[in-house]
Amino acid sequence: MSQGDWEQWYKTLDVAFGGVAEAPEERELWRDLTECERSIGAWDGETCVGTAGAFSFRMSVPGGALVDTAGVTMVGVAATHRRRGLLTAMMRRQLDDVRERGEAVAVLTASEPEIYGRFGYGAGSFHHRMEIDTTRVGLTVPPGTDDVRLRYETPAKALPACEAVYARRVPGRPGLMARRPGWERLVTLDPPADRNGASPQQCVLAERDGEVVGFAFYAVKPEWDAQGPKGTVKVQDVEALDPAAYAALWRFLFDIDLTSTVLALNRPVDDPVAQLVTNVRRCDLRTRESLYVRLVDVGAALEARTYQTPVDVVLDVEDAFCPWNQGRWRLTGDTKGASCKRVDDSAPADLALAVRELGSLYLGGVPLTQLAAAGRVRELRQGAVAEAGLAFGSAVAPWLSHGF
Template sequence: MTREPRVLAPAEWDRWFDALALAFGGLPEPSEYRELMRTLTETERALAVWDDDTCVGTAGAYRFRVTVPGGELVPAAGVTLVSVAPTHRRRGVLTAMMRRQLDDVRSWGEPLALLTATEPTIYGRFGYGAATQQLAATIDTSRVALAVPEGTDDVRLREVPPAEQWVLDACEALYAAEVPLRPGMIARTPGWERTQVSDPEESRNGRSPLRCALAERDGDVVGFTLFRVRPRRSEGVSEGTVELEHLYASDPAAYASLWRFLFGIDLTTTLSVEGRPVDDPFQHLVLDVRRSRLRVRDALYVRLVEVGPALEARRYRTPVDVVLEVEDAFCPWNEGRWRLTGDTEGATCVRTADQADLALSARELGSAYLGGTSLAALAGAGRVRELRPGALARASAAFASDTAPWLPHGF
């Protein structure tokens, strides 16, 4: 075999996707999901490694734009569908794909690469850093009450079929309005809205079909939620679980009305929440946060493909003038000293021979880039070194974001 990845030909997609499914356990994907993935795959940006006629390595890169601190949408490669056949592990297949992919991303003029990691230990060696976290909760709705804001009772709620086009359009407009407000959110291109309402029966696993509730005021849609119900009875008592998948709203009253609706669904006693931003306001609606059983874990990983353009693309919470000594053996064009100067209006980041203020690797830059991981915290773990007294505190404050970065869905 050769470890050299090559661009995927459209006619090879089925074998390529079959290899991916095999590497992730071998369970067949529902036909509806498979066809959706076929539609979304950009084969000209996908890579495959072959051993004769057998596909033994897969990797893709969606053409995305991601919100960065300051609200700008920056081109980014959404790295996805990465796998290596169990028979070909530890032969350099993944490294070869990552090498080719990052070279390609650079040639496409995209300063960032993004991914969600099935195994978080894998991608640090390629310069990816954990940049966002996501919040989960298991709320005992039989014992936890809500304190809702004024105006909540003025919001009208109704259930609608989630996959109807007018519903998709209304929900997608609410999603799009939130994209520039929070770092880490991805501007969805046509077709991606279907991933949120894909509902193959084979994947329900005892849950209800996908349901959608709209929040309306004066005839306008001001919020929506997508959810499922998992029925359960124990000794004649109904103890079902509501599983929240998505919730967006344009104002606090609409937001609270949707949470109150989910809390009040008949024959349920638990609300299961996953994938929410760590500063989600529901934590301040519940009157007993302990019985909400909050949990946090890593979500989006970020890789600066081009340090200068990436750092210039975002804004900074406080004025910053710092020289960064960057280590990046995997993308050596990033190595060396960079002077970053910026504030809330803009930034420049250029090569310099000046003495460095902070030393860090591309992985730490990726973690701090969206403002959700502080440089000071990374320094506390020994992953950022302060070379000039006071530089760390100033840079850490500048990189911070007013809102927690959030990836609202996988890719």
């Protein structure tokens, strides 16, 4: 797609997602971030009727490596042109392009999860939504919390220091994206039209010995009733380099005057705050899937990550949409590295699974035992599920901290 086609292309996407116009600030950001050379348009004459794009990311995987990854985005088909194979054609073109670029993995967030399984994407990470009643839930903080200094800063001025903290966190959690230039603008995107009665974005920095060791971005939505104030703290992001700084930031968010609720829409499923609270039942934790993962090059993708325990298994992989992955692969690896090479289809296989299931396993957030119990992975050698399941796990839950 050329830059000159962007307006019509993006308008087609807007209509496919309901036709409600975004705030001008958000539209401008996505225009600046769109990689037109990676964007696909389906045209009926002079009318754009289908869209698909990709961002060039580097994603953290188990072991801490950053893997070149296609971030699939902006996928839509005009309602007038559904059921004509346009989506399949765009997915075909896109995955061929991803392969040619040498990206072993593609990821996306799905508006309708049932769509993308047939193209080999499996749910690979999850997140929690938390709504905490701070009038009935307290925090038990670790030693050193009181030594952390907190101070307000404007989001724009705080951003460089916050990005430095985020960058240090990326290798330690699978699913996080190393932010390329320009993506830091997403962190402070705060269109007034989208605030829904909340304050402008606010930022608090956590410091120790003059160094920024954590941050919180949030907004406050005031509300009152006959009994008094009951405002909501809307948490946008919290990151810290150590437990005390993390606890200090959450204690601050819990204690903001005139509020009684802390609402966080996107937190990792192993967020330590669940262990800091005095009553987790009052936190209303809800889980949903987040990042969908597709292995475009099975061998390269499985070699890019490490494994928690030694593993030596032959995988019989089904992949009709990307037939270059179809067949048997021998995976050997441990905490230091891995090898994944194609073997002859006559070689005995230990596990049989589709590439969709490999996508779910890839970041370590979905247990192999769960997939096997659901019948989505077949054990061909006794004990292979338990052996490989331990290896594929991750000590830290994968998490996507922001959308794309």
